[in-house]
Amino acid sequence: MGLQLSAMMEQKHPTSRKTPAMSIQSVSPDSQVATGRPNRAPMIALPAFGLAMAIMAELGIALFVLQTVAMPLIAVWVGIPMLLGVIPAIRAFANLHRRLAWTVSGVEIPTPYKQPKYPGMIQRLRTWFTDPATWRDYAWLIVNAVVGFTLNLLSAVLFLCSIFYLIYPFLVWVTPPGVFDELFGLVHVNPVTAFAVWPIALGFFLLWLKVGPRLMRANSLLTRSLLGPTESARLALRVQELAETRAETVDTQAAELRRIERDLHDGAQARLAALSMNLGMAETLVDRDPAAAQQLLTEARESAGQALTELRDLVRGIHPPVLADRGLDGAVRALAMACPLKVDVDIDLPGRPPAPVESAAYFAVAEVLANVVKHSAATTAWIQISYENEGLHMIVGDDGIGGAEVSPGGGLHGVQRRLAAFDGTLTVASPGGGPTTVVMELPSALKPTT
């Protein structure tokens, strides 16, 4: 009986609640919000942002100076407390600009900082000094004070110029003679003739419309080149991620093999041994005591039957035959049919994923469904599988009591870890009282079905 399903069941995890087709839509956007960002600023707010960022660019010089001064002062210890204050301030300042780059120009800049491996002040300082991101921040403060300042200010000034020429007639009217009535110091104007500058206002406005946002975008891209992770930092992160998932995969595989070995040893192997013993005894008894031999043969047959049942369950846990026969589509349908709940299945796949991905997807769905049966108290569940954005998109929902979560050691956490080996993800939406929806994404190519 130690098969896949029972192994699944051991890992606890409450899942739950009915979700009709409608809430599928409500879930996907939710999961994006979690990783998403605040809204973009409207176009009309850009001059204000530009002005503010130009001012901040100059304030950044102060931070640059502080760090410059603090570093040599480490020699006399004063520098250490200074740096403990200055570096976090610079990072907060840089983080603000990373967010602003998205707000004003839609440029996403991930945070590249290394986390100290061990606690402690000295460790923190050492991590800061060995982190290239620290020095790139430092350089950026100066670049931003010059280039960032210019670009942002220029963008804001274009807009302000158009405003200035728009209200120019009004200025002529309210100010005493000699302040604004000499246009460009050449032409004398009165409040009425001053309206002749409106085409200039329009010209500046159009120029701002065309160039203003681009100047800010240019600045955001410049910011990204210094504040974003370098290619090697990105690769280092990826390598770390891969090393972790690989280690987990190896662990899982080893545990799986141990389980299979144990199941075979305690199950089928023991039964076959008993069976051959019974047969041997029957052989010696058949002439002397046919009735006893008959009894032993019956026992042998029963023992063989049980061995077959155990082997069948074991095979189902390793690779369900119906998955080999019919692919994910048929296997999930078979799973739904064998489930004690009513399960609605909606599968739309234009082909078959490679075997390892298919198997991972099947066991993920099977385990989540087993969770539903075990914990949700649901009466209906539904499974939806489609192919979107070059990956399998799988949703399992139910109308149970909700409250499911991914917690260490839990069933859903196990699924999440196994999907991670394929760069897959699992997210749960399960408010108390339900319904529960588990969304799984598994990137994969598809082979067209033959």
Next chain:
Amino acid sequence: MRIVIAEDHALLRDGLIRLLEANDFEVVEAVDNGPRLVPALVEHQPDVAVVDVRLPPTFTDEGLKAAIEAREKVPGLPILVLSQYVEQLYARELLAGGSAGGLGYLLKDRVSNVAQFVESVRRVAAGGTAMDPEVIAQLLTRSSREEPIQRLTPRESEVLGLMAEGRSNAAIASALFITEKAVSKHTNNIFTKLDLAPSEDDNRRVMAVLTYLSAR
């Protein structure tokens, strides 16, 4: 009784042949792969065929597909499908074409109970049904939460299960150690409670019950 066998494992094939010939079946052909199966069935039109689901060349559900295809070509051809594992999905596909002329779907393990297995083969040959207890158990678990099924007494549920496997009243009676009269009383109760039209014809009765259970 003429029989065609499809089984790719030589040991099992020989065993089946020996077992069936010992029980007065005449094995007219024993094939070991999928592509040869349909022509063999159409050519011999045997009284019954025993077919393994997994066959070369693809080693997937070759035998099942061949059985369905053969029954399309020769309507009412009695076929008993054997498999290392049973899936409701496959049971449903087999039954989709109707069980006219006899149809069976059993775990390979059932062969070890020779008397019962031979009885199943004969039943299918005679136009009856032989569904594996495991398929029926799954169907019953699934519908056990439903209202009408819950109104059945434990004894009636047992009778329902055996009836769904395709057993006759006599067989049910001997399996449960009750009289045939008691069995028919139980079946009448079941049909009333499930709101099914009663039928004396064994085969129609099985179909009604299976359809009822699979619809849940």
